[in-house]
Amino acid sequence: MSFITGVGLTAFGRLEGSSSLDLMSRAATLAIADAGLMRAEIDGILCGYSTVAPHIMLATVFAEHFGIRPTYAHAVQVGGATGLAMTMLAHHLVEAGIVRHVLVVSGENRLTGQSRDASILALAQVGHPAYEVPLGPTIPAYYGLVASRYMHEYGVTEADLAEFAVLMRAHAMTHPGAQFHDPISVADVMESKPVALPLKLLDCCPVSDGGAAFVVSREPTSETGVRVLGCAQAHTHQHVTTAPALSELGAEIAIARAKQAAGVAISDVRYAAVYDSFTITLAMLLEDLGLAGRGEAAARVRSGHFSRDGEMPLNTHGGLLSYGHCGVGGAMAHLVETHLQMTGRAENRQVRDASIALLHGDGGVLSSHVSMFLERTR
Amino acid sequence: MSGSKQALADWTAGEQAIVYQSCTACGGRQYFRRSICCMCGAPDPVEKRASGEGTIYATSLVCRAATPETRAHVPYNIVLVDTIEGFRMMAHGDNNLAIGDKVTARFAPFAGRIVPYFEKVK
Numbered sequence: 168m169s170f171i172t173g174v175g176l177t178a179f180g181r182l183e184g185s186s187s188l189d190l191m192s193r194a195a196t197l198a199i200a201d202a203g204l205m206r207a208e209i210d211g212i213l214c215g216y217s218t219v220a221p222h223i224m225l226a227t228v229f230a231e232h233f234g235i236r237p238t239y240a241h242a243v244q245v246g247g248a249t250g251l252a253m254t255m256l257a258h259h260l261v262e263a264g265i266v267r268h269v270l271v272v273s274g275e276n277r278l279t280g281q282s283r284d285a286s287i288l289a290l291a292q293v294g295h296p297a298y299e300v301p302l303g304p305t306i307p308a309y310y311g312l313v314a315s316r317y318m319h320e321y322g323v324t325e326a327d328l329a330e331f332a333v334l335m336r337a338h339a340m341t342h343p344g345a346q347f348h349d350p351i352s353v354a355d356v357m358e359s360k361p362v363a364l365p366l367k368l369l370d371c372c373p374v375s376d377g378g379a380a381f382v383v384s385r386e387p388t389s390e391t392g393v394r395v396l397g398c399a400q401a402h403t404h405q406h407v408t409t410a411p412a413l414s415e416l417g418a419e420i421a422i423a424r425a426k427q428a429a430g431v432a433i434s435d436v437r438y439a440a441v442y443d444s445f446t447i448t449l450a451m452l453l454e455d456l457g458l459a460g461r462g463e464a465a466a467r468v469r470s471g472h473f474s475r476d477g478e479m480p481l482n483t484h485g486g487l488l489s490y491g492h493c494g495v496g497g498a499m500a501h502l503v504e505t506h507l508q509m510t511g512r513a514e515n516r517q518v519r520d521a522s523i524a525l526l527h528g529d530g531g532v533l534s535s536h537v538s539m540f541l542e543r544t545r
Numbered sequence: 546m547s548g549s550k551q552a553l554a555d556w557t558a559g560e561q562a563i564v565y566q567s568c569t570a571c572g573g574r575q576y577f578r579r580s581i582c583c584m585c586g587a588p589d590p591v592e593k594r595a596s597g598e599g600t601i602y603a604t605s606l607v608c609r610a611a612t613p614e615t616r617a618h619v620p621y622n623i624v625l626v627d628t629i630e631g632f633r634m635m636a637h638g639d640n641n642l643a644i645g646d647k648v649t650a651r652f653a654p655f656a657g658r659i660v661p662y663f664e665k666v667k
Contacts, residue, residue: 287611297557298577299635302660303607303615308623311605316625319603319644361608361620408576408625408635 169261171254171393171541172268172384173202176503178344179377179491183279187217188232190274190378194496195233198380203388204268206233211266212240213253215273215495218289219280229272239266246293246530247442249273250379250499251398251537257383258395267385273495274378286374293531295406304363307371307445309407309532311363314447318365320413321454325365327465328446329356332369332488334468335443338475339485341516346375346491356446370446375491379499381506391510391545396523397429398539407532417536418455418527425538431523433457436540438508438521439479440501442529443486452527453481456538480518483508498528509543552578553592556661561652563597563661565632566590576632597650599628599663601642614656621655624648626663638663 175197177190185193191214199206212235214226222228226240239260245252250273257269277286287305294300294309317323333353339345351369359368383395401417401424404410426432439458443449453464458479459472467473473481484490484504487497507513508521526539554560566575570587582590602625610616624638626648637653637660646665653662 284611291611295577295635301557301656301658302623302635302637303610303612303618303621303656304605304623304635305607305609305611307609308605308607311607312603312623312625315605315644316603361606363623364606364608366605406577408633 168385169258169395170384170387171381171395171502171506172388173198173200173204173382174503174506175201175380176344176500177274177378179375179493179500180346181278182276182376185276185376187220187275187280188229190276190376190496191229191272191380192233194274194378194380195270195272198270198272198382202268202382202384204382206235209235209268209270209382210238211257211260211269212237213257213269213271214242215249215253216242216244217275218286218494219276245535247444247498248528248530248535248537249495250502251526251528251539252400254383254395254502254539255398255400255537258398261383261385269383270380271383272380273499275494275496276376277493278374278376283374293405295408299406299408307363307366310445310447311366312407313451313533314365314445317413317447317451321462323450323462323465326353326357328365328370328450329353330465330468331443331446331449332356334473335482335486335488338483338516339489342484342490345485345489346373347485347489366445366447372444372487372492372497375493375497377491377493377496379496379503381499381502387544391543393506393509394542394544396431396540396542397425398537399424399428401536402534405531405534410533416455416533418452418529418533421536421538422456422527425540429540431540433525435523436479436525438505438518438524439473439481440505440524440526441481442498442501442527443482443488444492444529446488448529449486451533452529456525456527475516475518483513483516483518502526505541509541553594556652556659559659561659563595563634563650564592565595565630567593574631576634595628595630599626599648601638601644601646601648601663602627602633603644604638604642606640612656618655624663634661636661636663639665
């Protein structure tokens with residue numbers, strides 16, 4: 168068994184003067200304190216990557232910077248799925264008895280550490296260097312392609328997609344750490360600047376500075392435990408050109424395997440934390456995961472199903488779309504928020520019941536998927 | 546790995562051509578050049594020139610580009626085309642292309658090189 172024993176999250180947005188290591192350190196300090204542990208008790212470190220400060224040995228760079236001498240440490244790179252992939256690995260490392268307390272950490276000054284163009288350019292390199300990148304696509308264009316096809320096959324409209332941006336903003340408005348606090352409407356999303364149609368500016372997550380961390384341990388360190396029930400991955404392709412049909416994408420494969428590993432059904436889930444780099448990402452993943460019928464996720468947003476007081480509260484911190492996206496730490500914020508909800512510490516955002524949560528991460532262009540179920544134990 | 550096969554030049558090398566590979570063992574077709582067939586693992590798939598005919602699978606009109614060279618071209622339409630030879634490829638295309646349109650390729654200058662550019666079959 169493994170437990171998420173502590174979480175730490177910085178505010179996201181423009182954090183002038185903070186390096187990636189600063190942000191990682193800040194989040195790590197919060198997470199270790201939250202777990203009630205001493206720094207010396209951390210014997211494993213898993214970290215993500217920083218596009219601003221790339222390094223071939225980031226985990227040891229961080230360990231030295233932070234002042235820890237772990238028995239196990241390395242970086243993990245699976246794009247947006249990295250946070251949950253690290254959590255899955257930490258779970259298995261702890262279960263196998265290799266380490267007692269794994270610090271999972273990531274942080275990046277992605278907004279202030281480089282120009283927005285440099286950031287967009289760096290991320291576009293997930294495309295094929297010979298057959299895609301020379302065509303000048305951007306990450307929004309890769310997802311714009313997927314969006315056009317999804318809308319075509321399932322009758323989803325741009326106004327439907329806009330609902331997800333509005334919902335994430337409404338949630339972010341209740342979290343002081345979120346990058347955006349101004350309310351937006353469907354009309355605002357529809358009228359926002361075209362980026363890579365059908366995606367417009369407010370369909371896209373922002374570029375942010377921020378850091379997130381958590382500790383995965385063999386035993387709970389406080390009264391309320393948050394246990395990893397089961398998790399699974401699926402990797403079907405890297406480049407959008409070679410992606411399988413919409414009905415064969417990795418989310419459905421990963422969730423089927425995770426349900427089996429965890430021994431739970433979607434009907435058992437009380438809280439959802441789903442990757443939302445773009446509105447289309449969230450719409451598709453909710454439907455792939457079985458949290459909404461095909462083409463019906465937007466209607467469920469409109470009916471309040473995914474709101475804080477709804478049947479399936481979703482990304483109550485505001486998600487990547489409105490809490491912000493600092494790279495690997497972006498999707499880790501989903502897990503931090505889930506932990507706060509499960510342990511009854513989400514303050515004004517607290518939902519009624521978050522006893523079982525489903526988390527899902529996506530890396531590349533729906534290339535790599537990690538699904539995970541968490542359970543509160545007392 | 547034979548390494549003896551002469552590679553056919555295509556648009557990625559500045560030639561006005563679209564080239565794909567066909568596996569002599571399983572008959573699979575692939576677009577990204579490799580020394581093996583990604584479907585069955587057999588070595589040395591044969592290179593062939595594509596006709597440039599296909600159907601639009603997806604489109605995204607890029608209105609915000611990330612470099613000065615590409616910014617000069619906005620808006621430009623990124624398309625995924627299912628070719629009649631049976632492989633999918635990314636390219637540029639007319640801004641008004643819709644999913645399902647039958648298209649044919651020509652080549653157009655873009656950011657200092659040439660890229661495949663699809664337009665509707667007349």
